């Protein structure tokens with residue numbers, strides 16, 4: 001098979017053209033991409049200029065070097081690897097065919113990201129119809145995936161677990177021509193515990209670097225052709241360093257200069273500098289975690305709320321935001337799946353009458369738009385539906401866990417609310433990265449309890465500083481019994497008539513809805529568990545012993561004593577474990 005010719009990097013990268021330093025002053029054709037592809041990017045996808053990171057990285061990827069890319073969120077990293085792969089693959093002569101099997105493999109951490117990358121790939125391939133895109137991921141029908149793999153997929157997007165499954169069990173999966181392996185959001189893949197799976201995958205594909213090859217696993221179906229591996233990661237740490245060491249050969253590192261206000265990206269050839277060993281990455285990682293590059297147009301604020309008033313404040317802020325701007329999208333992050341389920345159900349069920357008139361037509365939901373939820377414990381189909389529908393809605397609210405924190409590109413998200421704190425500062429950056437993408441406006445709001453306020457110093461340490469949100473003004477804008485709070489005297493949030501009124505209304509409502517109450521109980525228990533799970537330095541800020549469990553219960557609209565809530569949850573989970581044990585021993589009896 002003919003290999004594509006190497007192109008020279010003639011691209012001039014500079015800030016300014018096309019949008020506030022995000023875009024390069026060159027065109028996609030200056031980067032050496034095929035004219036059809038450039039035209040398609042411009043006319044069909046609306047990409048006039050490459051972003052800075054695209055201008056830096058595309059020529060290097062086209063040149064065939066292994067690459068490690070580290071860049072800010074929402075800067076167009078997907079095109080960094082997809083465009084060169086499509087460009088190089090369309091030049092193959094004779095043309096690639098389905099029977100040639102898979103040429104490029106893109107590994108991603110989550111199902112949603114898998115669907116998203118596949119979507120971009122499909123769009124890119126409209127002008128090269130003979131190159132077939134496809135995806136495999138957890139939750140999908142294995143038999144259907146096997147059939148698709150048998151037919152042949154030229155560029156395959158996959159989650160690690162399911163890919164490994166097919167490598168082991170699908171004999172018709174042809175990867176003898178595999179040339180590219182891409183790890184997108186590599187840090188997240190590793191954080192999710194896929195490290196071992198990824199190493200096994202590399203062994204299966206015969207793509208571990210020479211010194212590290214585990215011969216016993218070396219597969220005869222692979223390794224006939226030279227490989228080009230690409231690793232994209234927002235953070236560099238020991239695990240990413242290890243993956244880079246075992247998967248990249250003499251790589252070029254491309255990333256943003258970690259120093260603030262620097263417009264020109266940093267390009268560092270680690271391969272040349274340290275002879276193929278990425279010791280340098282470790283040293284660099286500590287620098288990179290010092291400061292994060294966040295979009296300058298992103299408005300970042302925090303709101304200081306005592307624990308017992310959190311729920312009322314969240315609902316008030318959401319109502320205020322959607323009243324101010326009816327057509328917008330907001331994402332709210334929670335620490336646990338149970339918390340997402342509870343708040344989602346509450347928002348859908350709870351109705352209240354602003355004028356306290358009992359007629360049904362006076363009753364309103366807190367937010368008028370559609371709400372969605374997304375977390376890892378949902379049924380696969382529900383997850384898929386929520387992802388697609390929230391993507392296409394113009395005005396909507398998404399309640400989610402960190403499953404949506406990485407890589408997802410929901411268009412037009414105006415505001416990110418971190419109702420539960422993100423923990424590591426890097427996670428903060430990823431969550432807020434779902435808004436203010438590629439020069440668009442965006443706001444981020446972080447909820448903190450007064451005892452957690454030191455978290456702001458932690459963020460500041462990473463170059464992230466937040467201003468206080470004008471909560472009093474928003475709370476004062478709500479009326480109780482048709483009257484607004486006009487008293488100029490400052491009263492505490494906890495004794496504000498609106499807060500007292502809504503809290504009481506919520507507690508009464510939840511106490512009469514048995515399903516919702518159960519969700520609240522579960523959410524309370526898992527929230528406390530998640531709070532205790534903060535690690536390292538963060539334990540000093542998020543101290544469980546400083547929590548008032550009665551106030552935590554209030555934040556889930558519960559009147560019950562927290563100890564009762566805890567006990568009933570323990571009884572429930574013991575029952576669940578007993579049932580699970582019974583089911584397993586029943587299965588064993590059946591199969592033996």
Ligand SMILES: Nc1ncnc2c1ncn2[C@@H]1O[C@H](COP(=O)(O)OP(=O)(O)OP(=O)(O)O)[C@@H](O)[C@H]1O
Nearest residue numbers: 047049050051072073074075076077078407409438
């Ligand atoms: N050259 C370009 N011109 C205009 N828009 C672009 C360009 N490249 C990418 N985009 C758009 O920018 C958005 C962000 O791209 P992408 O999701 O690839 O960013 P990312 O860097 O991978 O983000 P994250 O770090 O959050 O994963 C997408 O909506 C994409 O369509």
